[in-house]
Each structure stands twice: as structure tokens, then as C-alpha cells.
Amino acid sequence: MSLALVRKEWREHRGAWLLLQLLVAAMLLVVWQGQEAFAEQGSFFALLKSPTLLLASGGALFVAHRLIVHEYGQRTQLFLEVLPVSRARVLATKLVLGTAALLPPLVLSLLLLWNQARAHESISGRFVLLLLTRASTPVLLGWCFFALAGLLGRYRNPLYLFLLIALFAADHLTDFDLSRWGPFALLGSDFAFERHRVPWKDLLTCWALSGALVGAGFGLVLYRDGTLAELLSQRMSHREKVFIACLLVGLFVCVATWDEANQRKPFALSEAERAPVKSSSLQVASGVGFPPERARLFAERLAADLGTMSDFLGLEQLPPVAVLPILELDADVFQRAELEKADGVVVRANLAAPDFDPLAFESFLFREVLIEASQGRVLREERQWLLDGFTTWWVNQTGAEPLPARAAVASREDFEEKHWLTTRERLGPCLSGALGARGLQVLRHRLGQSAFQELMRRVLVIPEGTGFWGLWREPRLAELLAHRDGPSVDELAGFWREALRRDREAHTDMLEPLTRLQPTLTLVAESARTFRLEHELRTSTGAPPPPYALLHHELEPFENEVPAHALSRQDVVSGTGARLPLGLSRGARWLFVVQVDSEALGCPIRLLAQRREIR
Missing domain, CATH: 2.60.40.10 (Immunoglobulins)
Known part of the structure; x- marks a missing residue:
């Protein structure tokens, strides 16, 4: 950094700097008068969020406009080109000056709040340093972003619009939770209260993004002796305006179409027996051999059992469920219908068949409900044995006599729970469900009822998300078991196979004819x-x-x-x-x-x- 460059920036931007200080003073006055919010916020330091957000957004945008956009827009950077100063030094000087303009007001706000709070609570130096780190990181990230956007010249405003649309779509139309990511997580609900745990994951994410943005900025400035940054600072041509407008309109159309697809109406039958379950309803249609009286009783039974299961798992919302009788299917075959313009779980079964098994149907139906409620997240193969095992175990709790015998037959050959689709295809839904249910029984015995229920809620109801983001953030089964003082995955597999060995010894009369x-x-x-x-x-x-x-x-x-x-x-x-x-x-x-x-x-x-x- 050169002292001459600092003096040049001071002469050029001192009026803007004074305006920024007036805004900061007004902000500090608001913070000073925010003591009334202390009773509602629970801590004086919760008031630090406001100046942090203001500096990370409006303050960083203002500084970037003065130091970078104004420089290239007024062509004053051409004066710097003839000086014996490298472009990297010029950009580094601007970055340091922007940091010096944004961080002191934040530090002053923190000291002001610390002076107010020390009379009401015990405050350690570690806690103050942690607050400063969590507050300054988003401010620096915002400054790095707006500085890079300033170097993009005429494309910075389309970039702002594109990011706003993308973040809105990701937060509202997907399972990506913006409030639990990066700078938003640093300013979360525990901002003013967490005194010991350092949120390294979110801090490292912000620091890595800041480093990438700074690296991209230096790349723009140094590429081809800075000609790229100079070209980007010129006015946008008519062709570019049309292209950007078409691109943004197309993005709006895609988001609107996506939003419409996510807001499909729930499936409803015009004539069916209905039973309420949670905030939804369960519908059972009548048909040949299946009169309305049987349909009503069956709907009440399914609604009661489904409501009990949802209470156990903590499911607050259930998809609409419809059951249709069909004579063309075998009694042990159940089919889920694909819906194109409606939401819900629609299944078909031969309800009028003499050998129709209501428990097997309930296991199939509850499995499909959990798949729909989690948007398919429970179908990840390494955990699918938990899904099949839970639904089979749940419907057979009152009369679990068939499970050991079925599990004995299912385990006559070894299996790999991580490759459950292969096991399910080799055994069929009935025996593979019994095999998984025996594993669930072993797991429940080892964890206890309370920890087992919490684990099932965590695995079947509250996964972290979809796609690569969900797969990245989703805790593995080994972590979930260790967190609940349970056995390791290998130990669980050993206990599971030991229970199956005892089942085979108790049911040799069924296994010998099969061999x-x-x-x-x-x-x-x-x-x-x-x-x-x-x-x-x-x-x-x-x-x-x-x-x-x-x-x-x-x-x-x-x-x-x-x-x-x-x-x-x-x-x-x-x-x-x-x-x-x-x-x-x-x-x-x-x-x-x-x-x-x-x-x-x-x-x-x-x-x-x-x-x-x-x-």
C-alpha cells in the first residue's frame, strides 16, 4: 500500500467519507437508544445485528461505489495507469481502505454495547472477541462481494438481480435453508448468547468465499494488463441490454413455473369415504365387492393408525392419502399411482380379495407416506433398511409373532444393509421388511425407547435437504448413533446378525424344506x-x-x-x-x-x- 495512493483517495472521497460517518453516527445513536429492546432481545449484544447488517449491505455497497465504481466510471484509473504503481497495489490499497472504513464503526458499536451490558451481565474477553469475529466476518464478506461487483462494471446491476432471484428461489422453492448457511448462520438466534462454541464451519465458509472473491478481483485487474476491467466499465450496448433483459425474463419464467409446480392442489376423490388425520384427510373409495360401509371402516382404521405413527415420528403435516380398490391386482401386490397435476399419495390394491392382508397394506402405505412427506429423502440406499424396517415393525407391534420366522427365512443368505436395493429385490418387500424390522428391534433394545424415537424422527422426518447440499450436510448413521451413546454401525450389524442367527435356530423346520x-x-x-x-x-x-x-x-x-x-x-x-x-x-x-x-x-x-x- 502506498501513502501517495492513500492521500489521493482521501482528497477524492473525503466528502463521501464524512457522509458515511454521519450515517454511522446516526446508527450509533439508534443503537444507544435501543436499550428498551434489551428486555425483548435478552441481551444487549443482540442489538449488534443491526449495524452489522447495515455495514455488510448498504455500507459495503456505498464504499464499493466510491472506491471502485466511481474510479472506473470517471476514468480516473487512467491517471493511475501512468504512475509507477502496480495494479495489484492499487487494488490492495482500495481493499484495505474499504476495510478501514467499515470495521471501525462496527468495533465502536460493539464497545458501546459492551459498556452498557457489563453492568447487567458478566462478559469475558473471549466472548467479546467471538462477537467481533462473528460480526466482522459478514461485513468483510459483503465488502469483498461488492468490490468484485464494482470491478464487473456494467454487469454489476444484472448480477445483483440475478443473485436476488436465485437466493429467493433456493430459499423458498427448495430445501436449502438460507438462515442456516454462512453469514446468515453467524448472525443467527445464538449470536448474542453463544459464549463458548466457535462456529468454525460457518466462519471457514465465509472466509473461503471472501478469499475467492478477492482472488477473482485481482484476476480481473491483472488480466491482460487490466484491459478487461477497463472494458467492463464502459456503457452497456443495446444488444447487451436486450440479452440481459431476455436472460432475466427467462429466469423469472423458470422460477414462476417452478413455484407453480410446487403449489399443486392436493388430490381429492369426488366420491369416497373420508377420515381426518392431522391437517389432512384419508380417502377410501368403494368398488365392486367393497361397499361404502367397509370403505368407511377401513378409512377410519387407516386414519387412526397413520395418526398414531405421525405422532410417534413428530410429523406435523401429512400429505393427502387416497386408497382405490382394483380387482386386477393380486392380493399381495399394491401400486402407487403417479400424479402429474396434484399432490398426495394415491395407492391401489385389491381390497375385496379374500386373502387381502391389511397389515401388509398398511406397511406399504405408511412407507409411501414417509417417502412423500420427506420428498424422497428417506430413499437413500444406505438408510432404506430403516424405512422398510420401521414401517414393517410399526404395523406388527401388537402381534409380532411372524417377524422372527420371516426374518429367519430372509437371512438364510447373508446380506449387506448398505446395498438394500439388492437385498430388497432378492427377498421381496415382505421378507426384506421383516429383515429390516428385526434390525429395528435390536436397535430399539440397545438405545432405549426415548433415544430410539428421537433417532427415527431424525432419520425419517428431519433430514437436512435434497441433492448434493442435503447429502453434504446430512449426518451419517454412525454420527447419529454415537450422539445417542448407541452402538457403532459395525456393532449394530453384529447384534443384528446374532438375533437373526437365533431366529434361524428357532425356525429350522421352515428353513430345511427351502434348502x-x-x-x-x-x-x-x-x-x-x-x-x-x-x-x-x-x-x-x-x-x-x-x-x-x-x-x-x-x-x-x-x-x-x-x-x-x-x-x-x-x-x-x-x-x-x-x-x-x-x-x-x-x-x-x-x-x-x-x-x-x-x-x-x-x-x-x-x-x-x-x-x-x-x-
Whole structure:
């Protein structure tokens, strides 16, 4: 920094500096008279937020306009170009002068509040230093931003508009919480009260942004001997104005369309039995074999159970739920309908079937409700076993006798809870839910009821967000368990598998017959490009095998999980095997599942689940 440059800036901007001091004096007077707000704020230092916000926004904008925008707009930087002073030194001098103009009023405000507060509370030097750090960091970040915007010249005002629209869209139309990020978190509700914890994460975020902004500013000034910054300071051409206007209008249209999509009306049936649940309603339609009386009773039952579950998880708002009867589905297959212009959970099931299982349907429905309420955040694969396990465990709390037997059959082969989609496809929804429920029971036993409930609320209801931001901020299961003095993830897996081993020992009579069943799938070429599938179920003892079913589905490119209702079914009664009545083309990818029904378990047992490319 050069003393001559400082004198030059003083002669040029001393009038503006005096005006800034008058504004600062008025601000300090307001702070001095803000003692009446002490009773409401709880601390004198809460009043420091006002000068901090004023200096970080209006003050930084004013200083940047005088030191940078005015310099390039009046072409006085051309005088500096002929002096034996580097451009980097000129910019560094301006940055230091801007900091010197903004920080002293903040420090003075803090000292004034400290003088008032020390008569009412004990104040340590560490606390004052922490307050100064938390208050000055947003001010410096604002100064660095407006300084860089000043170097952008004619594009600074479009930049301001673009950032305002982007921040509004991110805060109101996504799960990004602006109040919990960076400078806004530093000035949060604990600003005047946190005396010990240093918010390093938010401080480092602001410091990194400030460094990046300063680096970008030096890059603009030094690029091609400063010609880029000089070109940006010129007036905007008519073509540029049209382009910027079209860009901002297009951004407004995108945000408005996005907002309209997020404000879709809740789904409602014109004729259905309704039961209130929280602030929403649960609708059950009647149909063939399912009269309105049964629909009303079923709606009341589902609403009561769903309300109890939402109270346990602390769900304040529930999506509208509609249940439609349909005769074309099997009794153990449930389907969720896709809605394009409405919000809610709409499911279809064969409610009139004699073997319809209300508990299995409730488990499916509650799973879909939690997915909708969390906007899909609970579907992250490494935690999806908690979702499946919780909904299965919840509906089977009063009569949990089938769970150990189902878990024993499900665990006859080892599994990996982090790759739950593979486990769910191999076992099916019924057995995979029982497997996850046994893990939930072990976890509940280890944590206790209170900590278990808090963990379920944290995992299933209050995730941090969507996309990369949510994935970055979301605590891992190991952190959540450690915070509640629970077992580690590896220890939990060990306890889980030990419980499953005991289940298998207690239900050997169900496992032994399954070990003797041997399903086979054989591809037979019919031409150079077509094949047929022959399948058979044998027993190692030569005894007649039980009836079985072949489920099949042609996979789309990059298709992940295949829902149960998308699987076509071919039943085989005799043990001689059968042929799939479809031609299979070379290169296509198919999912084949061989399963047998079990009356003792009340759900099908998948003996084989295989994804195969036809070749």
C-alpha cells in the first residue's frame, strides 16, 4: 500500500467519507437508544445485528461505489495507469481502505454495547472477541462481494438481480435453508448468547468465499494488463441490454413455473369415504365387492393408525392419502399411482380379495407416506433398511409373532444393509421388511425407547435437504448413533446378525424344506436373435416340488428398483416346469424371479432373483 495512493483517495472521497460517518453516527445513536429492546432481545449484544447488517449491505455497497465504481466510471484509473504503481497495489490499497472504513464503526458499536451490558451481565474477553469475529466476518464478506461487483462494471446491476432471484428461489422453492448457511448462520438466534462454541464451519465458509472473491478481483485487474476491467466499465450496448433483459425474463419464467409446480392442489376423490388425520384427510373409495360401509371402516382404521405413527415420528403435516380398490391386482401386490397435476399419495390394491392382508397394506402405505412427506429423502440406499424396517415393525407391534420366522427365512443368505436395493429385490418387500424390522428391534433394545424415537424422527422426518447440499450436510448413521451413546454401525450389524442367527435356530423346520428346492432358468436359442426361457423347480430328494410362480419384467436402460406391480406373473402348478410364453430378443435385459407362497409366513418366498442379459 502506498501513502501517495492513500492521500489521493482521501482528497477524492473525503466528502463521501464524512457522509458515511454521519450515517454511522446516526446508527450509533439508534443503537444507544435501543436499550428498551434489551428486555425483548435478552441481551444487549443482540442489538449488534443491526449495524452489522447495515455495514455488510448498504455500507459495503456505498464504499464499493466510491472506491471502485466511481474510479472506473470517471476514468480516473487512467491517471493511475501512468504512475509507477502496480495494479495489484492499487487494488490492495482500495481493499484495505474499504476495510478501514467499515470495521471501525462496527468495533465502536460493539464497545458501546459492551459498556452498557457489563453492568447487567458478566462478559469475558473471549466472548467479546467471538462477537467481533462473528460480526466482522459478514461485513468483510459483503465488502469483498461488492468490490468484485464494482470491478464487473456494467454487469454489476444484472448480477445483483440475478443473485436476488436465485437466493429467493433456493430459499423458498427448495430445501436449502438460507438462515442456516454462512453469514446468515453467524448472525443467527445464538449470536448474542453463544459464549463458548466457535462456529468454525460457518466462519471457514465465509472466509473461503471472501478469499475467492478477492482472488477473482485481482484476476480481473491483472488480466491482460487490466484491459478487461477497463472494458467492463464502459456503457452497456443495446444488444447487451436486450440479452440481459431476455436472460432475466427467462429466469423469472423458470422460477414462476417452478413455484407453480410446487403449489399443486392436493388430490381429492369426488366420491369416497373420508377420515381426518392431522391437517389432512384419508380417502377410501368403494368398488365392486367393497361397499361404502367397509370403505368407511377401513378409512377410519387407516386414519387412526397413520395418526398414531405421525405422532410417534413428530410429523406435523401429512400429505393427502387416497386408497382405490382394483380387482386386477393380486392380493399381495399394491401400486402407487403417479400424479402429474396434484399432490398426495394415491395407492391401489385389491381390497375385496379374500386373502387381502391389511397389515401388509398398511406397511406399504405408511412407507409411501414417509417417502412423500420427506420428498424422497428417506430413499437413500444406505438408510432404506430403516424405512422398510420401521414401517414393517410399526404395523406388527401388537402381534409380532411372524417377524422372527420371516426374518429367519430372509437371512438364510447373508446380506449387506448398505446395498438394500439388492437385498430388497432378492427377498421381496415382505421378507426384506421383516429383515429390516428385526434390525429395528435390536436397535430399539440397545438405545432405549426415548433415544430410539428421537433417532427415527431424525432419520425419517428431519433430514437436512435434497441433492448434493442435503447429502453434504446430512449426518451419517454412525454420527447419529454415537450422539445417542448407541452402538457403532459395525456393532449394530453384529447384534443384528446374532438375533437373526437365533431366529434361524428357532425356525429350522421352515428353513430345511427351502434348502431342498432348486430353481433353474434355461435360455434356449430359437434363432440368431431370439430365445425362449424354460424354467423348472426341482427338489434334491426327488419329491414333487410345490407350486411356484415365475415373475418377469423387461428392464429399461438404467432402471433401478422394479416395483412389485410391474412384475408379470406366470403360475406353475405341476413340477414338470414350463416355458415363458414370450420371445426374448438378444441384448435385452430381464429380471426373473422364482417364488413360492408360504401360508405359515403369510408372504411369498423368493428362491431366485436374477437380472440377466439375453445372449
